[in-house]
Amino acid sequence: xxxxxxxxxxxxxxxxxxxxxxxxxxxxxxxxxxxxxxxxxxxxxxxxxxxxxxxxxxxxxxxxxxxxxxxxxxxxxxxxxxxxxxxxxxxxxxxxxxxx
Amino acid sequence: xxxxxxxxxxxxxxxxxxxxxxxxxxxxxxxxxxxxxxxxxxxxxxxxxxxxxxxxxxxxxxxxxxxxxxxxxxxxxxxxxxxxxxxxxxxxxxxxxxxxxxxxxxxxxxxxxxxxxxxxxxxxxxxxxxxxxxxxxxxxxxxxxxxxxxxxxxxxxxxxxxxxxxxxxxxxxxxxxxxxxxxxxxxxxxxxxxxxxxxxxxxxxxxxxxxxxxxxxxxxxxxxxxxxxxxxxxxxxxxxxxxxxxxxxxxxxxxxxxxxxxxxxxxxxxxxxxxxxxxxxxxxxxxxxxxxxxxxxxxxxxxxxxxxxxxxxxxxxxxxxxxxxxxxxxxxxxxxxxxxxxxxxx
Numbered sequence: 001x002x003x004x005x006x007x008x009x010x011x012x013x014x015x016x017x018x019x020x021x022x023x024x025x026x027x028x029x030x031x032x033x034x035x036x037x038x039x040x041x042x043x044x045x046x047x048x049x050x051x052x053x054x055x056x057x058x059x060x061x062x063x064x065x066x067x068x069x070x071x072x073x074x075x076x077x078x079x080x081x082x083x084x085x086x087x088x089x090x091x092x093x094x095x096x097x098x099x100x
Numbered sequence: 101x102x103x104x105x106x107x108x109x110x111x112x113x114x115x116x117x118x119x120x121x122x123x124x125x126x127x128x129x130x131x132x133x134x135x136x137x138x139x140x141x142x143x144x145x146x147x148x149x150x151x152x153x154x155x156x157x158x159x160x161x162x163x164x165x166x167x168x169x170x171x172x173x174x175x176x177x178x179x180x181x182x183x184x185x186x187x188x189x190x191x192x193x194x195x196x197x198x199x200x201x202x203x204x205x206x207x208x209x210x211x212x213x214x215x216x217x218x219x220x221x222x223x224x225x226x227x228x229x230x231x232x233x234x235x236x237x238x239x240x241x242x243x244x245x246x247x248x249x250x251x252x253x254x255x256x257x258x259x260x261x262x263x264x265x266x267x268x269x270x271x272x273x274x275x276x277x278x279x280x281x282x283x284x285x286x287x288x289x290x291x292x293x294x295x296x297x298x299x300x301x302x303x304x305x306x307x308x309x310x311x312x313x314x315x316x317x318x319x320x321x322x323x324x325x326x327x328x329x330x331x332x333x334x335x336x337x338x339x340x341x342x343x344x345x346x347x348x349x350x351x352x353x354x355x356x357x358x359x360x361x362x363x364x365x366x367x368x369x370x371x372x373x374x375x376x377x378x379x380x381x382x383x384x385x386x387x388x389x390x391x392x393x394x395x396x397x398x399x400x401x402x403x404x405x406x407x408x409x410x411x412x413x414x415x416x417x418x419x420x421x422x423x424x425x426x427x428x429x430x431x432x433x434x435x436x437x438x439x440x441x442x443x444x445x446x
Contacts, residue, residue, distance in 0.1 A: 011175070
């Protein structure tokens with residue numbers, strides 16, 4: 001999926017994550033800050049990248065401010081931000097599946 | 101107990117009184133220029149947290165001392181960033197008291213400047229400021245370098261005089277043109293007139309000032325009327341950032357035109373004269389070029405255009421600027437100046 005414009009999903013409240021996706025400059029650029037960076041930084045990063053890959057996002061600047069979100073929450077926030085960024089959020093989205 | 105987060109409407113006097121009281125308890129005075137404010141109210145309709153925006157900056161935060169440590173600030177910042185995103189603003193800045201910095205660092209903000217351990221300035225992109233400085237460093241030249249920052253609204257003989265003086269006294273002059281599009285003459289025109297106006301001076305390099313020099317984020321009161329104390333605070337912040345920019349270009353001085361009329365620029369110059377030496381830079385204040393006993397200024401040129409006295413305006417601008425003003429291309433800009441209520445910088 002192509003990131004057409006900047007979009008955001010999620011909040012900064014405890015157990016959530018705020019995900020921003022913006023058009024990239026060739027490739028995925030991930031900026032992560034997390035309240036549990038030392039414990040789960042690597043896993044969060046992997047989850048975000050995996051979700052982007054499933055959505056076939058190849059060119060984006062992604063910023064994640066994590067406040068201890070579970071994996072399912074992270075995935076949902078990344079998906080939502082990506083859908084918003086390509087104007088798909090108004091359509092009938094099969095959440096959790098790859099959308100083309 | 102359930103809290104509700106609400107927009108504070110401009111007409112809601114009772115809510116505003118609560119906002120002001122809460123800010124005051126935290127030792128903050130509400131900014132004159134805010135474009136959005138929200139608050140969290142408890143069951144008894146008491147305001148327990150508030151935060152505001154002005155364009156791409158988040159500011160005027162306070163949380164009731166009895167309710168701190170519950171994550172109310174996170175809720176307010178979430179709401180404000182989501183709202184900023186709705187209007188297309190993603191690169192955000194935060195003004196806050198230095199002692200609150202740690203809370204914002206937990207919310208994905210990175211500190212880029214601090215004023216005397218009281219005020220802190222943060223942004224939500226970890227490398228943006230560094231990239232900006234690295235970008236400038238590419239045009240760094242050996243020898244003695246100086247900087248000039250100008251709005252050039254529009255570029256006059258006075259600007260040209262200032263640049264010539266700096267170019268004579270330095271090996272390289274880095275000339276920043278304010279890229280914030282808040283002036284009667286739009287940025288692309290100001291940029292064109294400056295670059296053409298100094299094209300013959302080989303040691304002058306033009307830069308777009310970007311978000312870190314006199315922008316709506318660093319220096320909102322430059323563009324919108326505010327009180328002297330506020331202007332001074334903004335000026336100090338702007339110069340704290342300039343202190344980090346200067347080494348990228350190896351600057352040793354900043355040249356400024358003496359300011360006889362504008363309150364903002366006058367205050368800014370005064371703060372510069374105080375602060376720049378502390379940053380290891382000399383502040384060279386150059387007396388204005390005068391013609392017929394009056395200082396040449398862009399404000400005067402705008403006033404003359406406003407009054408339809410084009411031939412007199414012609415006397416105050418270089419040929420490159422006049423060429424533009426006399427062209428059909430300039431018609432909408434001239435029309436905007438003629439129709440503007442206030443053409444002189446306050």
